[in-house]
Amino acid sequence: MQHWSTTLTNFFTGLGLPEAAALAIAFIIGATALAIFAPTLALGLIWITRKIVSRIQDRIGPNRVGPFGLLQTVADAAKLLSKEDISPTEADRVAYNLAPIISVFGVIMSTTVIAFAPGIIGADLHVGVLFLVALGSLGILSALMAGWSSNNKYALLAGFRVIAQLLSYEIPMVLAMLGPVLLVGSMRLQALSEFQSLEIAGFNIGLGWTAFVMPAVFLIYFISALAEGEQTPFDLLEAESELIAGFHIEYSGMKFAMFFLAQFLNSFFLGAIAVMLFLGGWQGPFVDQLPILGVVYFLGKSMLVYAVIQWIKGTYPRVRIDQMMAFAWKVLVPMVLGLILWQMMALKLPAPTWVQYAAILIGNLGAIAWIVVILNRHFLNEEVRTKRAFEPASLIGTMQPAPPSGD
Amino acid sequence: MVPLNWYLVLAALIFSSGLYASLARRNAIAALMGIELMLNAVNINLVAFWRYGEFVEQLDGQVFALFVIAVAAAEVAVGLALVISVYRSRKTVNLDELDLLQG
Amino acid sequence: MPGLDALPFPLPTVQQIIFVLIAGMTVTGALITALAPNLFHNALGLVLAFFGVAGVYVLLEAEFLAISQVLVYVGAIATLITFAIMLTRGMMFGRTSSTNRLMLSAAIISVLFFLVMTGLLVSVAWPEAGAELASSEQMIADLGELFVTTYLIPFELMALLLLAALAGAILLARD
Numbered sequence: 170m171q172h173w174s175t176t177l178t179n180f181f182t183g184l185g186l187p188e189a190a191a192l193a194i195a196f197i198i199g200a201t202a203l204a205i206f207a208p209t210l211a212l213g214l215i216w217i218t219r220k221i222v223s224r225i226q227d228r229i230g231p232n233r234v235g236p237f238g239l240l241q242t243v244a245d246a247a248k249l250l251s252k253e254d255i256s257p258t259e260a261d262r263v264a265y266n267l268a269p270i271i272s273v274f275g276v277i278m279s280t281t282v283i284a285f286a287p288g289i290i291g292a293d294l295h296v297g298v299l300f301l302v303a304l305g306s307l308g309i310l311s312a313l314m315a316g317w318s319s320n321n322k323y324a325l326l327a328g329f330r331v332i333a334q335l336l337s338y339e340i341p342m343v344l345a346m347l348g349p350v351l352l353v354g355s356m357r358l359q360a361l362s363e364f365q366s367l368e369i370a371g372f373n374i375g376l377g378w379t380a381f382v383m384p385a386v387f388l389i390y391f392i393s394a395l396a397e398g399e400q401t402p403f404d405l406l407e408a409e410s411e412l413i414a415g416f417h418i419e420y421s422g423m424k425f426a427m428f429f430l431a432q433f434l435n436s437f438f439l440g441a442i443a444v445m446l447f448l449g450g451w452q453g454p455f456v457d458q459l460p461i462l463g464v465v466y467f468l469g470k471s472m473l474v475y476a477v478i479q480w481i482k483g484t485y486p487r488v489r490i491d492q493m494m495a496f497a498w499k500v501l502v503p504m505v506l507g508l509i510l511w512q513m514m515a516l517k518l519p520a521p522t523w524v525q526y527a528a529i530l531i532g533n534l535g536a537i538a539w540i541v542v543i544l545n546r547h548f549l550n551e552e553v554r555t556k557r558a559f560e561p562a563s564l565i566g567t568m569q570p571a572p573p574s575g576d
Numbered sequence: 577m578v579p580l581n582w583y584l585v586l587a588a589l590i591f592s593s594g595l596y597a598s599l600a601r602r603n604a605i606a607a608l609m610g611i612e613l614m615l616n617a618v619n620i621n622l623v624a625f626w627r628y629g630e631f632v633e634q635l636d637g638q639v640f641a642l643f644v645i646a647v648a649a650a651e652v653a654v655g656l657a658l659v660i661s662v663y664r665s666r667k668t669v670n671l672d673e674l675d676l677l678q679g
Numbered sequence: 680m681p682g683l684d685a686l687p688f689p690l691p692t693v694q695q696i697i698f699v700l701i702a703g704m705t706v707t708g709a710l711i712t713a714l715a716p717n718l719f720h721n722a723l724g725l726v727l728a729f730f731g732v733a734g735v736y737v738l739l740e741a742e743f744l745a746i747s748q749v750l751v752y753v754g755a756i757a758t759l760i761t762f763a764i765m766l767t768r769g770m771m772f773g774r775t776s777s778t779n780r781l782m783l784s785a786a787i788i789s790v791l792f793f794l795v796m797t798g799l800l801v802s803v804a805w806p807e808a809g810a811e812l813a814s815s816e817q818m819i820a821d822l823g824e825l826f827v828t829t830y831l832i833p834f835e836l837m838a839l840l841l842l843a844a845l846a847g848a849i850l851l852a853r854d
Contacts, residue, residue: 317719654844659767
């Protein structure tokens, strides 16, 4: 399908405008649409989060403001807007005010390379996947600036922790992103989505997902995306009972709202990247005949992934910082390196394509089975250690006599 | 098209700023920042000469620039580790006060 | 458009305007890095300069290099430098001058160097426009091929260098 900018430009030149002006207007319309899409999406995301987490916690969640509480986020935004903008006296002016802006900037920039439908993508960069990785470094920079410029020991320490977490999990995430890129042979996100089609009797049902060939790599990417987006079980930043509020202790009002917005959008877009790389992107039945259906499929799949992330958020407890770092460096990085090496060797086998894919699948399933075996052994050990397995089936005969009364 | 000498003048300007920063700053880390600026200026030169040269199909300019980026990363890591180590033993990163070897 | 051909100087093209904007950003970042008294502002200026240089690479149609620049320099080196600034607390002890006793001669040398270079550069007749480039996707594949064929030994040596730097930095920074 034609790129949307070509269609719009032709429309404007048909109206009589010169070529350069038509191009500029088309791209300005596209950029404005994306810039409006992201915060509006955030409103819906916050509502979804609160509803899902509250239902898991056996309560109703917001249901007063608007039907089903849909306008609750608008009310929250209005409250945050009306708050007094307090800044610490000794805070570094430039960095303190710039940090939330850079945080949101990095996240909204990632909407430009997301492939919504066969022709609808902001800019089909040849290095699209790498661009998404580079935008993660903007988030790290903003956390650094916020932690340092708040002139607060606790903000600085929390900033260090968050940066350690983000940097450590960026490595398995990037290596896991390398999996589908190696399979498809291109870093263009449209090429990745177009690759994941499945033709049955000449009809594309769009189920040729990369996750079916490399489930372990998808799992590793998903876990790293949870950590990069600071979602449970890696949400030390949001742990309000531990180290207060992390690196945005000293932020109030609209600046805090920007960090909040950036965090929600970040986790959604990491899920959207997972959909694009592993779950077929905009592929689905009838996408060839009606390309606009791609938007529906893509947003639907991304919302599903986001709902799963919120499901995990309501279910699992938090991990400690040292457990988190150990998990990243000692488990995820070797595993993903081994998986990528196996995949590279499998892709060079002098055999037909389906044999290569089967070899990759066997490698991934082997990695998952190995982890399951180790986990099983670990749980058995823990059970033996805490002596629960040796508790008697009934407590009769083990009760101690009551202490003599009156003493 | 942008003339080639614009890119080269930009690179010269960044190089001079880096030169000043690494020579005239008191803090060791500021001097290292000057070195990073100089390396970036050199990279701009390399890529500009690759683009405006005769053999654009041969990507040697970009490969060279990528090697420079990697070497800069290694050098800044070791340099900063040295600075932190010096800070731990001398309690200062002021280049004027690190004069033990001075005659 | 008619009427603008009668101007005495040629209108700048869109590319030249964009180049001037990006160059302005880079030079601002470089000057902030060199001249600002606050050390943390130097680090921020350095980040701005890195982004500007990445923009220059995009103008020169080296996309992969631009993204690598942002990834390595901003994502890793700027973070390292900011960490080192925080860990050494060099900016917290009094408001001493940020330049040492060599400031005057360094300034003279830098300005002289820049003037000599600029004088040299504008006096040479460089080629006006570069040749047309092939598709960028093919260029990334060609880059990868170059790394493992012609430049294989520097590539492996680079890996060795990074490993040595990693081990050395960890050893130096341990207590």
